[in-house]
């Protein structure tokens with residue numbers, strides 16, 4: 001137990017995909033952080049912009065309202081409630097009505113033929129939603145990730161106060177890949193951000209952008225879906241956040257969980273990740289150097305910024321694997337839960353790929369875990385005190 005009691009930053013989201021509102025409540029953000037609607041709306045717009053996104057993005061323009069916890073553009077230290085209205089709800093108000101009993105008319109869009117790969121069947125069995133699997137998909141839908149991006153925007157604002165930057169981009173969609181050898185030319189994330197955000201695909205280079213568009217267009221024509229990988233880089237984290245002393249304190253472990261907790265994410269790696277399994281030790285470990293100006297540093301970053309579950313001070317490099325979207329416009333085989341007869345799976349309005357948006361969501365999730373780690377170690381009551389403590393700690397690390 002430290003001398004200061006740190007409230008752990010935590011959050012919860014609520015909302016159904018076609019319900020009236022999406023909500024997030026965040027606890028543990030220090031008082032005095034400058035925060036505006038624009039900080040959050042910019043990130044929500046990025047999530048909606050990716051190539052391969054479907055019709056819903058044309059119906060909605062996500063904007064946030066602060067319901068609690070912010071006054072005159074500064075956080076109060078009290079719980080922050082964020083609200084995003086679902087514009088599409090107007091088309092679904094009867095079907096989603098909380099206060100009227102189910103009638104044949106307001107259950108018209110029943111889902112009875114579960115989609116392979118989605119939460120429909122298992123969720124229906126688990127929660128006994130035998131009448132209508134819509135009761136599952138309304139929450140398992142990735143619409144909920146809107147609020148994780150909103151919470152991530154608050155986390156990014158906090159991290160920026162101590163010089164931590166976080167950015168996500170697309171490595172590949174199906175067979176079309178960014179040229180990662182080009183990554184070394186970007187010395188800071190702002191330069192990388194300008195390049196990848198200039199492409200609707202969030203690729204790293206123009207050739208990959210064109211190739212990814214082709215893959216997405218062809219996949220759409222085939223009424224199919226496609227997966228890929230996204231990468232998140234975070235720079236400027238202080239050394240030694242997270243801990244080796246207990247398994248659940250390892251920060252790389254927390255980030256891995258946060259990434260695989262995103263809808264459709266099925267794998268995660270740090271630095272060279274799975275490729276490191278085919279290498280020898282001297283090709284993988286990051287050699288240690290010392291300089292009077294900056295203290296200890298590494299000659300490479302093959303381990304993605306972690307040793308012993310703690311930040312090394314090098315860039316954090318996290319990759320996530322995104323499976324193809326389960327809803328297919330040429331549906332796969334399923335079984336009707338009412339009749340138990342073979343039937344093609346249900347179709348819900350759907351995207352061709354989630355990968356371009358997934359880069360923004362993964363970025364948000366990494367930012368949230370990093371912000372939690374910072375607030376676990378430093379003062380979490382007031383942002384200026386937190387910054388003073390981070391600065392003093394960085395100086396101690398430099399002198400080690």
Ligand SMILES: Cc1cc2nc3c(=O)[nH]c(=O)nc-3n(C[C@H](O)[C@H](O)[C@H](O)COP(=O)(O)O)c2cc1C
Nearest residue numbers: 118119140141142263264325326327350351354357
């Ligand atoms: C940004 C994003 C958008 C998604 N859009 C869709 C979609 O339009 N249709 C769909 O069937 N699944 C979509 N998914 C994936 C499902 O939400 C996900 O596969 C499902 O909840 C089952 O969870 P699991 O894949 O993690 O096992 C999307 C995922 C993300 C990250």
